[in-house]
Amino acid sequence: MSMTVKGNKYLSCFAAGLTTLHKLSLESQDGNETLSFQPWESLNELFLGNYNSIVPVGAKEGEQSITPTKCQSLEISKVFPSNTSLWFWKCFTFLNSLCIKNWDSLIYWPEEVFSFLNCLEHINVIECPNFLGSKLESTVGTSITEVLLPKLQCLLIDNCPNLVEIPKCSLSIQELDIQCCSKLHYLPEWLGNMVALKWLKIWECESFNTLPLSMGDLARLESLLIIGCPNLAYLPEGMEGLKALKQLSMRECPKIRALPEGLLQQVKNLNQLWIEDCPHLERHFRKYGKYRHLISEIQLTNVGEESTSNLLKDLVLAFPSCKNTCFSARS
Structure with a gap:
């Protein structure tokens, strides 16, 4: 009912x-x-x-x-039961999916709230204009932060224009999806500790300019999508550790002139490659380019206007978006 x-x-x-x-x-x-x-x-x-x-x-x-x-899915819009309302959060100890939307009062990652939600697997933070992310110093202490949300698998942060620091995630996280966060400049070095991470997407973050050196430690990473980051000028060295990488998408990143040697070692093992609106990379992957020989065995490629399939559709289907976990009780 x-x-x-x-x-x-x-x-x-x-x-x-x-x-x-x-x-x-x-x-x-x-x-x-x-x-x-x-x-x-x-x-x-x-x-x-x-x-x-x-x-x-x-x-x-x-x-x-x-x-x-025993509620499994909770979506809250334009209302924030604050840390002083811990009684509310204690009602949802079995919660699996949480969608936080349009909370003007959400500024920092609510660690005390999340300390009660040990069953959470999916968190979506959407259109929270004042959300900054994690505090520089955790209010609950490093040891507690490390065990927060022990079952978290998916984190989506979408259209939070003041986000500057990605919240520290559980080691169990498999998908990190950051979209339309215009003030975010970088991903932190602790990202390399997220050894279960399989999908990483940075989309339409216009100030974003730095991936961590620890990227190469993500041995289970299967999909890397970086789209609409016009200030990203290079990818870090050491990415030869991305042994599981099967999907790589670089779009609308015009400052990137080349791929690091470590990542080039993995290109020939990809199933899907999408390079678009990155003029220097497109030139390298096109006919007679210095990377051209690496893509002959890739099943699906899209380099500029050269395409072996409808790669946009294939990549979207292959990338499991956190948005799909945010139910709508109104439907």
């Missing part, structure tokens, strides 16, 4: 009495309402939108212990 309630607090109270709900969407009409919240045992997917604040049903905040829900 699914239910959508928009702008009617009485219906919201009615929904709280239903015991067979599996999918629920609650949204304030004007953004001035307070949501009286209690978990539903049967609930699997929940969307909360545009509330001024969230308080527990029947008690003031902190006065009531709430039984955790």
Whole structure:
């Protein structure tokens, strides 16, 4: 059973009495309402939108212990149950997917909140204009930070224009997807510790200019997509360690003049190669270019206007986007 309630607090109270709900969407009409919240045992997917604040049903905040829900997917838009509302997050200890959208009050990676969410596998942070990322010094200490989100597999950060520091991730993460973050300049050196990482995408980050030297430690990396980064002028040495790399896409990075020797060693082992709007690289990979001999065995190639297939479609299908994990309880 699914239910959508928009702008009617009485219906919201009615929904709280239903015991067979599996999918629920609650949204304030004007953004001035307070949501009286209690978990539903049967609930699997929940969307909360545009509330001024969230308080527990029947008690003031902190006065009531709430039984955790078995909810797997939570999307919250334009409302932020802050660190002082830890009772709320304790309801979601079984949560698998979290989508945070349009939180103006989200500034730093909420480590204290995430300390309760040990089952999380997918996190999407979308259109949070004031989100800066991690603090320079962790508020909970290095030892705790290292064990936060022990099951996290996928992190998407999309359209957060003030992001400057990627949050430190669990060693279990397999996909890191950063899109439209105009102030992000670099990925940190600790990225090389993410030994389970399989997919890395940097998309439309106009200030981005540095990949870490530790990139070569990502021995399980299968897909590397760098698109729309006009200030990226070089890739680091040491990338011969990318033994599992099968997909490489470099697009709209006009300052890159060449690939490092270590990465060139892996090119002949690729299944898919896409080079576009990178004029120096395109010249090297075209007929008579110095890299041309490396691509004769690659199944799918797109170099400028030269293409062996509809590579755009193939690459999109091959790259598992975190966005697909962000459910919509409103659908």
